[in-house]
Amino acid sequence: MPLLPEIHAHYDAAVESTRLTRSAGQLERARTQQLLTRYLPPAPAPVYDIGGGAGVYAHWLTVRGYEVHLLDAVELHIQQALQAPANAAAPLSSARVGDARVLPFEDESASAVLLLGPLYHLVERADRVLALREASRVLRPGGVVMVAGISRFASAMDGLYDGHIAHPDFAEIVARDLTDGQHRNPTDHVGWFTTAYFHHPHELKAELEDAGLDHEATLGIEGPGWCVPDFHNKWENEQFRVEIIAIAERLKQEETMLGVSAHLMAVGRKR
Numbered sequence: 001m002p003l004l005p006e007i008h009a010h011y012d013a014a015v016e017s018t019r020l021t022r023s024a025g026q027l028e029r030a031r032t033q034q035l036l037t038r039y040l041p042p043a044p045a046p047v048y049d050i051g052g053g054a055g056v057y058a059h060w061l062t063v064r065g066y067e068v069h070l071l072d073a074v075e076l077h078i079q080q081a082l083q084a085p086a087n088a089a090a091p092l093s094s095a096r097v098g099d100a101r102v103l104p105f106e107d108e109s110a111s112a113v114l115l116l117g118p119l120y121h122l123v124e125r126a127d128r129v130l131a132l133r134e135a136s137r138v139l140r141p142g143g144v145v146m147v148a149g150i151s152r153f154a155s156a157m158d159g160l161y162d163g164h165i166a167h168p169d170f171a172e173i174v175a176r177d178l179t180d181g182q183h184r185n186p187t188d189h190v191g192w193f194t195t196a197y198f199h200h201p202h203e204l205k206a207e208l209e210d211a212g213l214d215h216e217a218t219l220g221i222e223g224p225g226w227c228v229p230d231f232h233n234k235w236e237n238e239q240f241r242v243e244i245i246a247i248a249e250r251l252k253q254e255e256t257m258l259g260v261s262a263h264l265m266a267v268g269r270k271r
Helices: 005-012 025-039 056-063 075-083 085-089 125-138 154-162 168-180 203-210 223-227 231-235 238-250 255-260
Strands: 046-050 067-072 094-097 110-115 139-151 196-199 214-220 263-269
Touching: 005 075, 025 056, 025 139, 025 223, 025 231, 025 238, 025 263, 046 056, 046 125, 056 067, 056 085, 067 075, 075 085, 075 094, 110 125, 125 139, 125 203, 139 203, 139 255, 154 168, 154 223, 203 214, 203 263, 214 255, 223 231, 223 238, 223 255, 231 238
Parallel strands: 046 067, 046 110, 067 094, 110 139, 139 196
Antiparallel strands: 139 263, 214 263
16 A cells, blocks of 8 residues: 555655754654653653654654664655664664554554654545554553644645745645645645645544544644744744743643644554
8 A cells, every 4th residue: 555656756855854954844843852752651662653754753762762663655764764873873673664554563562653644644534544543553552652643724824924825726725725634736846745634633533532542632733833934043042942832832732723733743542
């Protein structure tokens, strides 16, 4: 069950390895690390990072003593993860190409499973629930699964912020996102992302529960700060970083603000 060709083409352009080190991706990374620190069991617990891209979070966790196994559907990402300087300092326990819906791991072998990317690109609900059931299968009782989704409203907010909403093609993309969450980019504009599903904040809870997992929380990752003008330069200011992260933390479970975050984090637990 391979990824759709346009999704592969998007990631084969090597856009993912640096995404979390520039602009608002830096806020996403800092907040995701904050949430991982809060919900993951102590090291050296075994963690499966499913759809973990080039290993940004996998390497960060390995340095902190976790036994991390990385799996991603894109061969380039696995190569990048294995060739990264961080991997030489603290090697991943394993890194391989694979599918979130058919995990190559034994039953009840992990203390935590991260799905910080796969649900974006499983555009059918049945496939998303299947991936969550696989996560549940490989989790030990009491284990945690942390799942990321893109907000239904992310393209609309991004388009207003950067002016792309004035482009007729982008306006059509936004209209469909807001209608049914099915994000499609028929253009060659890489920055407009690729085929994906954008979640309404309340949907992640139902998908976790349909997979047999207990839902603990759905959290906003970035809060409203990711749309601040001139983000990159402001992020260089330490006081700005402290304040924008604090606001995201303060609003993380405010239901009226969840969709304002570009990304959502759902936390589930195996019974």
